Amino acid sequence: MSKFKKKPKAEPAVSTASLPDIVFMLLFFFMVTTVLREQDLLVEQKIPQSTQLQKLQNKTLISYLFIGKPKNTGLYGSEPRIQANDVLVSAPDIVQWVNQERDLLPESDRGLITISLKVDKDVKMGPISDVQTELRNADARRVLYASTAKVPQ
Amino acid sequence: MARNKNRTSQEVNAGSMADIAFLLLIFFLVTTTIASDKGILNILPPKLDPNVPPPDIKKNERNIFTILINANDDLLVEGEYRRTPEGLDSDIKDFVLNFGGPTEKGAALWSTLPASVQGQAMRRPESSDDPTEAVVSIKTNRGTSYELYLEVFDLAKKAYFEIYGERVGLTADEYRKLTGDDPASQALLDKGKADFPMQISIAEPDKIGGS
Numbered sequence: 310m311s312k313f314k315k316k317p318k319a320e321p322a323v324s325t326a327s328l329p330d331i332v333f334m335l336l337f338f339f340m341v342t343t344v345l346r347e348q349d350l351l352v353e354q355k356i357p358q359s360t361q362l363q364k365l366q367n368k369t370l371i372s373y374l375f376i377g378k379p380k381n382t383g384l385y386g387s388e389p390r391i392q393a394n395d396v397l398v399s400a401p402d403i404v405q406w407v408n409q410e411r412d413l414l415p416e417s418d419r420g421l422i423t424i425s426l427k428v429d430k431d432v433k434m435g436p437i438s439d440v441q442t443e444l445r446n447a448d449a450r451r452v453l454y455a456s457t458a459k460v461p462q
Numbered sequence: 463m464a465r466n467k468n469r470t471s472q473e474v475n476a477g478s479m480a481d482i483a484f485l486l487l488i489f490f491l492v493t494t495t496i497a498s499d500k501g502i503l504n505i506l507p508p509k510l511d512p513n514v515p516p517p518d519i520k521k522n523e524r525n526i527f528t529i530l531i532n533a534n535d536d537l538l539v540e541g542e543y544r545r546t547p548e549g550l551d552s553d554i555k556d557f558v559l560n561f562g563g564p565t566e567k568g569a570a571l572w573s574t575l576p577a578s579v580q581g582q583a584m585r586r587p588e589s590s591d592d593p594t595e596a597v598v599s600i601k602t603n604r605g606t607s608y609e610l611y612l613e614v615f616d617l618a619k620k621a622y623f624e625i626y627g628e629r630v631g632l633t634a635d636e637y638r639k640l641t642g643d644d645p646a647s648q649a650l651l652d653k654g655k656a657d658f659p660m661q662i663s664i665a666e667p668d669k670i671g672g673s
Contacts, residue, residue, distance in 0.1 A: 329476070329479045329483055332484055332487055333483050335487055339491055342494060343493060357608065359616035360620060362500040362502065362638070363501070365499050365503075366643075368499055371499060425499065425501060429608075431608075433608065434602045434604055434607070434667050438666060442666075444506060445508065448508070450506040452504045452505070452506055454501050454502045455500070458500070
């Protein structure tokens with residue numbers, strides 16, 4: 310019977326020694342990909358979805374305008390507002406803002422400045438067209454309607 | 463001998479390392495926003511000089527595909543009422559590729575198109591003459607929702623990208639993903655849209671209907 314003697318039981322515990330390594334790997338991945346928001350959003354942002362998205366090659370050419378209902382409705386009211394950098398601006402200020410942003414770019418790229426409009430879903434076309442009119446006045450005619458990919462049904 | 467006993471626990475206990483790393487990991491997982499600079503590119507028309515009257519453009523009505531969207535988000539497409547923008551992309555595609563009465567430029571363009579695209583030409587007299595003449599016009603109201611406007615604009619772009627893709631034997635998605643980084647993809651990009659302008663006109667919204 311000794312032939313069928315049970316083999317010595319294998320160690321049941323799985324070694325967790327490599328767990329920290331795996332976790333660190335993930336950690337470094339997220340640390341590298343993360344972009345800490347440099348701006349506080351003062352307006353609501355629910356970005357609409359669409360299908361025909363294009364990616365811009367040169368990120369330095371992009372300046373952002375956020376449009377939406379203010380988060381702090383007590384202070385700023387409930388009508389959609391425009392946020393440029395860290396402040397809420399009104400439409401006529403956009404020309405000046407565009408010129409400031411354009412001055413930050415190298416001279417050869419100034420004509421290529423692209424304004425990314427991050428617009429909340431619930432905004433109506435009125436404020437958008439005001440902004441576009443001002444952008445035309447400022448001759449910043451490349452506009453990117455920021456949007457996320459629509460999951461096909 | 464007693465000293466030797468003390469030496470046994472020289473290593474620092476690293477068991478809590480995983481916990482610390484997990485804590486950091488969860489922090490970065492929560493705060494991370496993978497930056498996305500994707501969107502739909504639109505080139506606005508140049509500013510009008512107030513001293514110069516707007517150019518009087520004579521264009522045949524049949525060469526303009528008009529989409530009107532009112533403050534209730536109802537659509538009027540070529541004079542026809544629609545509740546949703548569904549199917550607009552294929553209508554626009556049919557309109558652009560109609561080739562009802564090609565001009566010289568249009569005829570030259572026709573000869574460069576592959577047979578699969580040529581086969582889609584309906585040649586209806588009441589639709590566009592050729593793609594160089596065809597214009598898709600989107601007119602909104604100040605009360606139109608931005609979401610619907612973007613959806614319609616998206617569909618108009620989709621129609622054009624599908625045509626560009628078909629010209630070089632790709633799908634619309636594959637065509638849009640071309641970056642133009644290397645000469646091969648740049649050549650495909652150029653070939654797709656050569657002499658085939660994407661003419662989507664965004665009319666200034668009218669003021670009726672409130673903000």
